[in-house]
Amino acid sequence: MPAHLLPRIAQAEAAAHAAQSPGGWERFGPLVAVWTEDAAPLDTAWHDGTCVPTETEWDAFEAFCARHGQTPTVHALSHAAPELLSALNARGFQLTYVLHVYAHDLKDLPLTPPNMHQTDNALDWAGLAAQGFGPSTAEIMRAVALAPGKRLWWAKVDGQPVATGAYSVVSGVAALHGTATRPEFRGRGLQTALLAARLNAAQQERADLATVMVTPGTGSERNVMRAGFRLAGMRLTWTAAH
Structure with a gap:
C-alpha cells in the first residue's frame, strides 16, 4: 500500500x-x-x-x-x-x-449482495451487535450506534437481522467497524457480504478509500483479505x- x-x-x-x-x-x-x-x-x-x-x-x-x-x-x-x-x-x-490496519480503494467493487440493509434503528442494531460481541459490550455498542455520522447496516436471514456492520466517512475515508454476527449464523459469508455492501455505499458518498482494523490472525482478518483489502500498517x- x-x-x-x-x-x-x-x-x-x-x-x-x-x-x-x-x-x-x-x-x-x-x-x-x-x-x-x-x-x-x-x-x-x-x-x-x-x-x-x-x-x-x-x-x-x-x-x-x-x-x-x-x-x-x-x-x-x-x-x-x-x-x-x-x-x-x-x-x-x-x-x-x-x-x-487494512485499506481498500473504492474502484471496481463487487455488487452488493441481497439481504443487506441500512437501518436507522440504532438501539436494535446495538442490541444485535452486542449479541455477536458479547453482553459486556452492550453500552459500547449503544454509544457507537448513537454517535453522529454512523451508517448502520445489518444482514438478514429469513427476514430477521442476524449480523451487523457500520461505517462513517470523514475526508473521503470510510472507516468500517461494528462487525458482529450472532454465533449460530457464523460461517455463512454474512460479513463478506456486509463488507461489499458498505464499500458500495461509501463509494456512493464519494469516499475514495475504506479502512478496517482487525485483530491479527482472526477470522475477521481473513474476511477482509478475501474482500480485497490490503495491509497498510498497524494501530x-x-x-x-x-
Missing part, C-alpha cells in the same frame, strides 16, 4: 474520534482525547499522525484523563510510532494492544502503567 495512506487515515480517525464522541472531547496538540458517560473503552486519545506532543500537551492530556477518571490511553498508527516511542516510554506508557495502543 502507498506510504502516504497512513497519515491520511490517522487524520481521518482523529477527526472522526472527536466528531463522534458521545461525551466530549479536547485537543492537545496532535492528541484528540474524548470522554464518555458509560462506555469507558472508548475513552482514549487518537494521535493524528503529525508530530510528537510537547511536554505541556502531555501534561494537559494527563490532567484531562484525571478529571474524567480515565487511564491515559493513546492510539497511533505505525508510521508515527518511531517518533512517539521515546516520549511514551518517558511517560510510563506500555504497549497494550495491536490491530492490523498501536499504549496505556499508562500508573
Whole structure:
C-alpha cells in the first residue's frame, strides 16, 4: 500500500474520534482525547499522525484523563510510532494492544449482495451487535450506534437481522467497524457480504478509500483479505502503567 495512506487515515480517525464522541472531547496538540458517560473503552486519545506532543500537551492530556477518571490511553498508527516511542516510554506508557490496519480503494467493487440493509434503528442494531460481541459490550455498542455520522447496516436471514456492520466517512475515508454476527449464523459469508455492501455505499458518498482494523490472525482478518483489502500498517495502543 502507498506510504502516504497512513497519515491520511490517522487524520481521518482523529477527526472522526472527536466528531463522534458521545461525551466530549479536547485537543492537545496532535492528541484528540474524548470522554464518555458509560462506555469507558472508548475513552482514549487518537494521535493524528503529525508530530510528537510537547511536554505541556502531555501534561494537559494527563490532567484531562484525571478529571474524567480515565487511564491515559493513546492510539497511533505505525508510521508515527518511531517518533512517539521515546516520549511514551518517558511517560510510563506500555504497549497494550495491536490491530492490523487494512485499506481498500473504492474502484471496481463487487455488487452488493441481497439481504443487506441500512437501518436507522440504532438501539436494535446495538442490541444485535452486542449479541455477536458479547453482553459486556452492550453500552459500547449503544454509544457507537448513537454517535453522529454512523451508517448502520445489518444482514438478514429469513427476514430477521442476524449480523451487523457500520461505517462513517470523514475526508473521503470510510472507516468500517461494528462487525458482529450472532454465533449460530457464523460461517455463512454474512460479513463478506456486509463488507461489499458498505464499500458500495461509501463509494456512493464519494469516499475514495475504506479502512478496517482487525485483530491479527482472526477470522475477521481473513474476511477482509478475501474482500480485497490490503495491509497498510498497524494501530498501536499504549496505556499508562500508573
